[in-house]
Amino acid sequence: MTRHVTNIAAFVTAADVSGDLITRSYCGMVAIELVLKEAMGLSDHNVPAALNHFANKFAVGHLYGCKARLNAIATQLSNAIGAISVQGIDGKPRAAPTASYPYIRYTRHVVDGWAAPSTTADQAQALSDAVMNARAYLKQKFGKPL
Incomplete structure (x- = not known):
């Protein structure tokens, strides 16, 4: 049972409809964090590390090949x-x-x-793309509501 289903859905919707890349990324990260909190009891905001732990815990059996991909997504x-x-x-x-x-x-x-350092549109786009990639993979391979 997913106890954060309403919150996850709200942040997924916000990520999907926002025209701002940072807002899209932030809302997508909140949704991923909530999914990982449900799956593993995540207690901080370290989503990349949690994805690595998720890979070790859930990328087993027929999903074993997903471990390397999840680790790559976490690095990205x-x-x-x-x-x-x-x-x-x-x-x-x-x-x-x-x-x-x-x-x-x-x-x-x-x-x-x-003044420098500051964030370019390309950097914001790269973050948005990485978050969307993580969401899509967790949804496609693990059935997570992202």
């Missing part, structure tokens, strides 16, 4: 999160921590006039 996601420049608590720019995707709420978009 981690790299894409880390490429996003955000405003740190101290007011200074920093890379979004890969273990805490919610920092992307404070993205420093180059189009907003932030």
Whole structure:
């Protein structure tokens, strides 16, 4: 039983309809986090690490071949999160921590006039693509509501 079914559905819908790449990524990551929380008791925001743990726990038997793909998706996601420049608590720019995707709420978009480092449209697109890829794979291979 999925206890977060309503929340997952809401964030999936928000991710699917948003025209903003960071919003789409953020909402998609929340949905993935909730699915992983249900599957494994995830207690933090480290979705890439949780995907690796998920692979070790669930990519077994007839899904054994999925382990390498999930690990690759986790690496892609981690790299894409880390490429996003955000405003740190101290007011200074920093890379979004890969273990805490919610920092992307404070993205420093180059189009907003932030000095370097700032996030380009290509970096935002890469993150959105990585999140969509993770969602699609978890849905297709593991039947997760993403």
